[in-house]
Amino acid sequence: MTNSGGKLKYDEKRTESVLEFLLAQKKGLITYWLELLVCLLSLSLSVYHVYVAYAGSLEAHAFRSTHLAFVMTLCFLLRPLGRKKWTDPRNAWFLLDMLLVLLTVCVQVYTLWDLEAFIFRRGDLVGLDLWAGTIMLILLLEATRRAVGWAMVIILGFFLVQTAFSDYFFSIFYGPPTSWFSIIDYIFMRENGIYSIPLMVMATYIFLFILFGAILVRSGAGRFFINVALALTGSKVGGPAKASVVASCLMASVSGSAVANVVTTGSFTIPLMKRIGYRDYFAGAVEACASSGGQIMPPVMGAAAFIIAEFLNIPYMKVAMAGLIPALIYFFSIFVMVHFEARKRNLPTITPEELPVFKDEVMRGGHLFLSIVVIVVLMIIGYTPMFAAFWAIISILVLSSLRKETRMTPVGILSALEEGARLAVPVSIACAAAGVIIGCVFVSGLGLKFTNVIVSVSGGNLWIALVLTMIASLILGMGLTTTAVYITLAALVIPALVQMGVEPISAHLFAFYFGLVSAITPPVALASFAAAGIAGSNPMQTGVHSFRLGIAKYVLPFVFVFAPGMLFVGNWHQIVLAIIGGFAGIYALTVTTEGWLLDKVGWPARILMAICALLFFTPGLNVSIAKFSLDLPQWVTFFAALVILVAVLFLHFSRHRDSNGGVTV
Numbered sequence: 307m308t309n310s311g312g313k314l315k316y317d318e319k320r321t322e323s324v325l326e327f328l329l330a331q332k333k334g335l336i337t338y339w340l341e342l343l344v345c346l347l348s349l350s351l352s353v354y355h356v357y358v359a360y361a362g363s364l365e366a367h368a369f370r371s372t373h374l375a376f377v378m379t380l381c382f383l384l385r386p387l388g389r390k391k392w393t394d395p396r397n398a399w400f401l402l403d404m405l406l407v408l409l410t411v412c413v414q415v416y417t418l419w420d421l422e423a424f425i426f427r428r429g430d431l432v433g434l435d436l437w438a439g440t441i442m443l444i445l446l447l448e449a450t451r452r453a454v455g456w457a458m459v460i461i462l463g464f465f466l467v468q469t470a471f472s473d474y475f476f477s478i479f480y481g482p483p484t485s486w487f488s489i490i491d492y493i494f495m496r497e498n499g500i501y502s503i504p505l506m507v508m509a510t511y512i513f514l515f516i517l518f519g520a521i522l523v524r525s526g527a528g529r530f531f532i533n534v535a536l537a538l539t540g541s542k543v544g545g546p547a548k549a550s551v552v553a554s555c556l557m558a559s560v561s562g563s564a565v566a567n568v569v570t571t572g573s574f575t576i577p578l579m580k581r582i583g584y585r586d587y588f589a590g591a592v593e594a595c596a597s598s599g600g601q602i603m604p605p606v607m608g609a610a611a612f613i614i615a616e617f618l619n620i621p622y623m624k625v626a627m628a629g630l631i632p633a634l635i636y637f638f639s640i641f642v643m644v645h646f647e648a649r650k651r652n653l654p655t656i657t658p659e660e661l662p663v664f665k666d667e668v669m670r671g672g673h674l675f676l677s678i679v680v681i682v683v684l685m686i687i688g689y690t691p692m693f694a695a696f697w698a699i700i701s702i703l704v705l706s707s708l709r710k711e712t713r714m715t716p717v718g719i720l721s722a723l724e725e726g727a728r729l730a731v732p733v734s735i736a737c738a739a740a741g742v743i744i745g746c747v748f749v750s751g752l753g754l755k756f757t758n759v760i761v762s763v764s765g766g767n768l769w770i771a772l773v774l775t776m777i778a779s780l781i782l783g784m785g786l787t788t789t790a791v792y793i794t795l796a797a798l799v800i801p802a803l804v805q806m807g808v809e810p811i812s813a814h815l816f817a818f819y820f821g822l823v824s825a826i827t828p829p830v831a832l833a834s835f836a837a838a839g840i841a842g843s844n845p846m847q848t849g850v851h852s853f854r855l856g857i858a859k860y861v862l863p864f865v866f867v868f869a870p871g872m873l874f875v876g877n878w879h880q881i882v883l884a885i886i887g888g889f890a891g892i893y894a895l896t897v898t899t900e901g902w903l904l905d906k907v908g909w910p911a912r913i914l915m916a917i918c919a920l921l922f923f924t925p926g927l928n929v930s931i932a933k934f935s936l937d938l939p940q941w942v943t944f945f946a947a948l949v950i951l952v953a954v955l956f957l958h959f960s961r962h963r964d965s966n967g968g969v970t971v
Contacts, residue, residue: 323721324348340395344383348727349720351376355513359696363510368421370501373509375414376727377734378449382406384728385452406445413442428495431487439494440486443742446500450739453732458786461794462739465746478755492749499745504737504793507612511622512733514695515606517726521699522677524722525706525714530671532571537664540656544648546582547592550575551640554596564825564833567597568840576840583653587844590837591826591851595640598825598833598856601788602818603633605682609733610792610821612691614814617796623685628811628873631885632819632862639858639892646902670711677702733789740793747797760802768806772864775799776820783824791821809870819863826852826859857899858892861923865891869925869940883944884925891922894951903955904962911954918954921947 324345328338354372363369386392388399416438417424427435443466451459469489472481493499497506535552539545553571572593579589601607604626611629615622680701684694703719706712714722747753764770778799782791795817803813825833828849838848866872871884894915901907907915921943938946 323724325721325724326717329717340383340392344380344392345724347376347380347383348724351380351727351730352517352723355509355517356696356699359514359692363692365421366497366506367425367501368418370497370505370509371414371417373513374500374505374734374738375410377731378410378445379407380728380731381449381453381735382410384731406448409441410445413438413445424495429491431491431495435495436487436490439490442494442500443490446735446738446742449735453735454739454787454790458736458739458790461782461786462742465743465750465752468752469746469750472750478759479752481750481752481755484749489746489749493742493745498748500738500741502741502744503616504613504741504744504789505734507616508609508730508734508737511612511691511695512609513726513730514692514699516730516733517723518677518681518695518698518702519606520726520729521702521706521714521719521722522674524718524725525674525702526671526712527674528571530667530674532574533662533667533671534664537662537667540661541658543655544584544644544653545656546575546578547584547589547644547648548641550579550593551596551637551644554593554600564594564598564601564822565836567600568593568833568836571597572837572840576837580841582656583651584647585843586841587838587848587851588647590841590843590848591834591855592640592644593840594826594831594833594837594848594852595856596637597837598822599633599636599640599859601822602629602636602859604630605678605685609737610789610818613737613789613793613796614811614818618810618814620811621685621688622691625811626685628875629815631872631874631888632815632866635862635888635892636856636858638889639896640855642893642896643855643900646896646900649904650900650902670709673705673708674702674712677705732787736787736790737793740790743794744797753797753801756798757802757805760799761805764806766806768803768808768867771803771806772816772867775803775817776863779817779820780824780827783821783827788818788821788824791824792818795821803867808867809873809875811873811875812867812870815873816863816867819859823856823859826856828853854899857895861892861895862888865923869923871925880925880940883940887922887944887947890947890951891919894919894922894947897954903958907958911958914950914954918947918950921950 324341328341328345351373354376358364358369364372382403384392386397386399386403389397416434424435431439447459447462450462466489468475468479469484470486471483472479473483475481532549532553535549536546539548539552542548550571553575554567572590576589576593579592580586584592607626607629611625612622615625618625677698681694681698684697685691703714706714747756760771760774764774775795779791779795782794786794792814796814800813800817803816804810808816825831826849828834828846831845831849831852834849834852835845837852838845841848862872865888866884869880869884869887870876871880871882872888874881876884897903897907898912898915898919901912924943925940
């Protein structure tokens, strides 16, 4: 954060890439052979994907296995055993890391040496196939442990063991055992396990979008987003917090990482929020919630959104369109909450003289935003996400060169390519591991059993089934990435929701949303804890307030399951009522939780607002008690809620005007 000429501006502090580190040394590259190896591997992976996007996809197994081999090699080098710094090879454990790298390369060479013969052996494996597949699974388990954590390893190991020894289990886990030959054939030899939909989507689409985000940030887009947000909202009540919401919405929508966005934008916005009087834990919670919301914000949502499109066999743009309104409602709720908090505490505003000038910031970096327009336009026209991401990368390279402030040097471009590859490592490994889980579930027949159990336990009651799904998501989210949580639920739970009548897009987005909330839900709230570190606040207190500020993310999934019009599903009046009701309902819910409008709101009004929110969210009302039956259509509950909302606002504003002689929003 700088204060040049009396104006607050955000200056990016870029992390030095391995390439930049190497070029800064005077001892020669050979001295730093390990860093050079990682740098070359990272650059090779990025160039490989850009080339494939330009020239067209290779044979499926060859393309996906090559991607995973690169990623696993980088994982074993960047996340070493027994060493705090991966750059230090002077350790006995380093030999084990190099052995794992060698085995990864050997398995990939074995796969590609005679790819046609390898493919034709499916269903009739030879001994070497069995050994190669077994070694690959062991390597993947170790890479998963390093990149994702023990929780994913334990879950993956459980499904492998259950598939192989089903006859030793009980209840729904009991069944006929599967031979190891069949498991290796299905999971390693075919595109049904390791190399199934999750890894395919990662290698084909997601990697390019991660690369695009890395280049965009290197070009100075982060500075542009934050300074523009500050220029637009900084002079308003609670301006810095509102700037955090807007900037994080823009930034995280292309970066895809809640924690990375907290560290990037939070280092500027959190101190600024504290400066005008926001409590430290509240400032951290605002940044955590806003950053985590970027993963649900189109056009570039979290990695799992691309996988949703593949599972549903629909264009990604339809998923993005379905996610647009809930994402806007979520950010709207946080925006309203920080406004109410500023009014409660009577916080001062930042003077216009201190803020960046909107026109100047747009002139300086506005052209970078056109690269995001390229993505949206190409996908609306009907081109694939791979095509759109490729041309977005090309466009940002061209656009950034138009102005001196954003022009990247050749070293800067190569550094962005390197960073993009390294950012993709944990996501790729999580996708490969999740693919194994999907493969095991289908081989053992466990998916169908889970579906039947959920329908049975819930007694056919959709509310109970949704709550069970939510609990499963929250538990899985404590140890797994968002992508892994979603994929696991897609295999086990989502079919049950669809069977109970939920729209497929609603069911998938329901699991997607609750896979995301672990970032702000204690006890494992990584985005909140990262924000607490910057804010200097108590991590758990920050997590609790993140939970409260992000309440819309817990409510909206239930709303769009029962009112799919919010996702543009249904006829036009259902869509209109669901969208307006979503915004109005979340506003009423915010008043209920915050207890504030122009001043303090009493409990009678808060209870009425809670009823109002419930009616807005309800797509009609059907109540049967004894012989009494009430069946109200959606438009009736909507207008009933509207009457309550207008009445509460009118009474509150009138009372405030009488006591203060005017209304100040």
